[in-house]
Amino acid sequence: MPRLSSGLVIVGAYAIKVRRTLFAQLRDRTRADKEWAQKVAFAAAQLNRVLFEVFVNRLKLDKGDVVRVRIDYDVDEEKKEVIWRWDTLTVEVFRRLANEQVAEAAKEVASRVSELLATGVRYELEKLGETEDGDVVYSVKTAGREVGAVIVTPLDDELLVKTGAVLEPFPMTIGRSRLPLGGRPAEEAVAEYVSKATTMGRQVEEEAALKLINDLRSRVSAKPLEGVAEEEGGGEGA
Helix, strand or coil, X not given: CCEEECCCEEHHHHHHHHHHHHHHHCHHHHCCCHHHHHHHHHHHHHHHHHHHHHHHHHCCCCCCCEEEEEEEEEEECCCCEEEECHHHCEEEEECCCCHHHHHHHHHHHHCCHHHHHHHXXXXXXXXXXXXXXXXXXXXXXXXXXXXEEEEEEECCCEEEEEEEEECXXXXXXXXXXXXXXXXXXXXXXXXXXXXXXXXXXXXXXXHHHHHHHHHHHHCCCCCCCCCCCCCCCCCCCC
16 A cells, blocks of 8 residues: 655645655656546645644644654546545654754753763563564564564573664664573563663664564564655656
8 A cells, every 4th residue: 555755844845745745656647647647636635735734723833843744545546546544644743943942952962972872772662473483573662652673582581682673863783692581571671682782883774774673573464664764756747
């Protein structure tokens, strides 16, 4: 099922970005068929009308605020229509902050650099499922967001971390290691190990980290994770 994702865009430009993205995704149809082009333009207008209600009338956003929109849709080839799956519509808002507030936050964090780099990121783990071989796949979360995955083999009183990856605070892979439990829950032990791994700076390309994450998730039939930043390209076509 295709998905439209606007990427990060300011409120003042979301309508153009939505239209261009949809045309880019359906360019093979719109370039060869004027009727398809009209139908795609109509579908973009429908979505933009709904988004206007969300951004302007309900949330009262400023034009400079940053948003990201995602929505799935179906394509009816016979009727030449784009059918939005409105129940999949998700919107993220990143409100613009005053320069003074940003500067103050940066200064405060900079004063704690040594502490931050030494302690790593705080993660939480949620069990996604078990493989046929008895391995356990966990989702790695921070601040309530899913940002990675790790696979472990339970042993008598320890765990074997086989591999894993996270996207935040930067894309990185997680090395193989044996972890003694010492009476701790498995989730706590692995979360601590992943947190320590962020202090090592083993950064990789986001594409590589995401590929590993989704490979692990697929082993327990979990929905793929999307990247932190998505690129959209192309124009409307003819």
